[in-house]
Amino acid sequence: MNSQEFREFAKAAIDFVADYLDNIRDRQVLPSVEPGYLHNLLPEELPQDSEDWKTCMDDLNKFIMPGITHWQSPNFHAYYPTQTSFPSIVGEILSAGLGVVGFSWICSPACTELEVIMMNWLGKFINLPDCFLNSGQGNGGGVIQGSASESVLVAILTARETAVRRVKQIFPKMTESEIRAKLVGYSSDQSNSCVEKGGILGAVPLRLLPADENCILQGETLKKAIQEDISKGFIPCICIATMGTTGTCAFDNISSIGKVCHQYDIWLHIDAAYAGSFFCLPEYKYLTNGIEKADSINYNLHKMMLVNSDCSAMWLKNVHNVVESFNVDRIYLMHQYQQQNVAPDYRHYQIALGRRFKALKVWFTLRTYGAEKIRDKLRKHIQLAELFEKKLLTDPRFEVVFSAKFGLVIFRLKGPDERTDKLLKNLNESKNLYMVPATWNKKLVLRFVICGLDPEPKDIDYAFEEIQKQTDPIIASKKKPIEKRKEIEENDSCMLNLSTGKKRKLIEATNDLKLEVQ
Incomplete structure (x- = not known):
């Protein structure tokens, strides 16, 4: 590859990164692939002859991007952030170029x-x-x-x-x-x-x-x-x-x-x-x-x-x-x-x-943002975490275990751990949000971390709505046995007023219902 091809390749790569980060909200945060997916898509040995860089970029889209977990997405709430920024990316390019x-x-x-x-x-x-x-x-x-x-x-x-x-x-x-x-x-x-x-x-x-x-x-x-x-x-x-x-x-x-x-x-x-x-x-x-x-x-x-x-x-x-x-x-x-x-x-x-030469990307980032803009970014994460906590407190189904600390909120579904575990599975299987659990006082809790390149209040609104949506069927499924037991109790109270034949039929139906509840 000569310098002219490098210019074209690098410009295409920069455009790709810029477009990717600009539109990252449009992507599901978790990929829909199974372990080993890439082995079936790529050859077992390196090519004997050179390939065009445009083919490499095409294959990036076809093979690599489907297997990416999007850490820069504002819907990524699993781990503490691993951030990036445009000045830092440029610093990486120059560091690699200087070699x-x-x-x-x-x-x-x-x-x-x-x-x-x-x-x-x-x-x-x-x-x-x-x-x-x-x-x-x-x-x-x-x-x-x-x-x-x-x-x-x-x-x-x-x-x-x-x-x-x-x-x-x-x-x-x-x-x-x-x-x-x-x-x-x-x-x-x-x-x-x-x-x-x-x-x-x-x-x-x-x-x-x-x-x-x-x-x-x-x-x-x-x-x-x-x-x-x-x-x-x-x-x-x-x-x-x-x-x-x-x-x-x-x-x-x-x-x-x-x-x-x-x-x-x-x-x-x-x-x-x-x-x-x-x-x-x-x-x-x-x-x-x-x-x-x-x-x-x-x-x-x-x-x-x-x-x-x-x-x-x-x-x-x-x-x-x-x-x-x-x-x-x-x-x-x-x-x-x-x-x-x-x-x-x-x-x-x-x-x-x-x-x-890691100091180069640090130098570029600190200079192009400056101390005050960095402080503003940090305060924004704090404010968004506090916003999420306030939303949790409006729904009596949730328990805030630890109040917002910087960009982290710890919460759980009230009741047994099975509920919180099911909520986590539902969320991650939807691939719209990504979260991970922790334990506190022998209880399962969920970590909600503010992440992403530039998170906004609308991202918190979306996350809370998604969490509520995945919570609804969990709570509903727990109510059904209670409703059935109430029906059994009502049937028992009516038995005194029924004839012997009707009592026998109702007892059989009630026993079947009790078995179903158990």
């Missing part, structure tokens, strides 16, 4: 330095303490990871190796393997699945501690677990607290947890993947109380900051801990500027060696 790999400063100075600047912009935007910033006094700094999962894993590995070095100084006769075998970490039973997975990958057993009735992990619970483990000879090394849990958007008690971690010299990481974006709003600044006690923190720009996936911001209070833990030098990786400590070599901050 740089920025694992060290010399590999592409602009790649590294723009990331440092963007992480400082973002840290200030969400009101992080200066100790986390590269520009602040101290050893703080930020890095763009791929996801919250990567950020959590990096935190676990860094905490593990930091603990090994600390214990080795106190007990020099212990081998590093012996120390690692005794390490243990903690998190809430409400934390994201990536936390438990990170413990597995990092070879650090993680105890998932019980949250309270409001799904909040308290410092006292953590302290009790730490004391139990120390008495058994274990070495606590990390606690992963959550600000905005996946299930209910609950906030762990960071202040009390931070005090406990400081008391026992334990690394505190905060996973704020979804909620972190909202810290930029002055009315929610109070939520960051205690955050200064953390050693590291992450939040996903691709959730609420209009930057497409993948893009997770992570800050560390002391970057030397991660560099010392991950540093593997080879002669081919060294360069003449690495000892100047002016700019980081980001290969030391992550699992992989190579890294893309």
Whole structure:
């Protein structure tokens, strides 16, 4: 493909994306395909001869689009948003076009330095303490990871190796393997699945501690677990607290947890993947109380900051801990500027060696929207969630389990879990809305998350009407046995006034009806 063909191909692709996003409301949010559908449509081997790009675009429409779940649809309410925006998409194109790999400063100075600047912009935007910033006094700094999962894993590995070095100084006769075998970490039973997975990958057993009735992990619970483990000879090394849990958007008690971690010299990481974006709003600044006690923190720009996936911001209070833990030098990786400590070599901050120019799409997005428009977008999600909650409260069949928290509302159908489960199945089978369940207090609940490129009140109206429509047959089917029982009771009361023959016939009919009800 030459540059002229590339121009035509790229313009066609951009038109396709623009049209797709403009008309996304016209599509069912869930696809109507079965597992393995694509294997029957595509050849088993790559083509021997080149194909025209127009054929590829045709096949995109024919084969790929029917199997797409539309995450940018305002009718997608299942998971926390994975957003995108036109400036971010352009940033991705330019990043791919430049094709740089920025694992060290010399590999592409602009790649590294723009990331440092963007992480400082973002840290200030969400009101992080200066100790986390590269520009602040101290050893703080930020890095763009791929996801919250990567950020959590990096935190676990860094905490593990930091603990090994600390214990080795106190007990020099212990081998590093012996120390690692005794390490243990903690998190809430409400934390994201990536936390438990990170413990597995990092070879650090993680105890998932019980949250309270409001799904909040308290410092006292953590302290009790730490004391139990120390008495058994274990070495606590990390606690992963959550600000905005996946299930209910609950906030762990960071202040009390931070005090406990400081008391026992334990690394505190905060996973704020979804909620972190909202810290930029002055009315929610109070939520960051205690955050200064953390050693590291992450939040996903691709959730609420209009930057497409993948893009997770992570800050560390002391970057030397991660560099010392991950540093593997080879002669081919060294360069003449690495000892100047002016700019980081980001290969030391992550699992992989190579890294893309992700800061470019962040730069474009932040500049073209600006701080105020981003805040407006966040407030709009909050308002739409509050609107949905108000609608739920007008229908006595629904129970709001947790009031709107940012863009999340937790609700259920009143009565047994079977009703809520049936509602969820009806909604997802209709493919007009997509939602997922959670559990609270041993009850099944539904998560309704505001998502989409540009959701509007009309989308909330549509969602609520669809939920009501799918609820009607569930409630109606539960009323039928009650109505039949009333009929039986009425028949029983009339028996006294009937002749023997008529009584016999009515008894037979009533018994049949009772069997049907049972």
